[in-house]
Amino acid sequence: MKHTRHILRLTGTGPTRDKAFADAMARVRQAAGERTTGVCFRVEPVDLEVVEAVEHRWRERFLGLLFARTRSRFSLTLRMEVRVAALDLDAVDFTVREERLTPLQHALRMR
Incomplete structure (x- = not known):
């Protein structure tokens, strides 16, 4: 197991502030996994x-004339430092166990 630190830049968008933040936070594990070798199993935020x-605000109207309303969309960019714990599976020694099935077991897909 090895621990590394990475600085990630994440963006999120949504119709509300909360959803924009949640969208950015949902990308943390994927972004940390791309920068880490091995399988990351713990991602801890250190700094945000x-x-x-x-x-973003804009006005829109139905058919260009009726029912005017103001729409908005939120965009958020975060700089986050994370500590990642990862396991390098290439360093793990796996033992090989081979089973031989009889032709009848193989036909019935039994063990």
């Missing part, structure tokens, strides 16, 4: 910084 938070 908001780089950019933007609210």
Whole structure:
């Protein structure tokens, strides 16, 4: 098992602030796994910084004339430092156990 630290830059978008943050946090494990060799099984956030938070607003109308409403979408960019615990499966020694099935067992897919 080895521990590494990575600095990740994550973005998330959503119709509300909470969903934009949740979208960014859902990408943490995938982004940490791409930078780590082996299988990562624990990702701990160490530091979190908001780089950019933007609210996009626009007005839209039905058929260009009726029912005007203001829509908004939130975009969030985070800089996060994480500590990753990973296991290198290439270093693990696996023992090989081979089973021989009789032709009848093989035909019936039994062990």
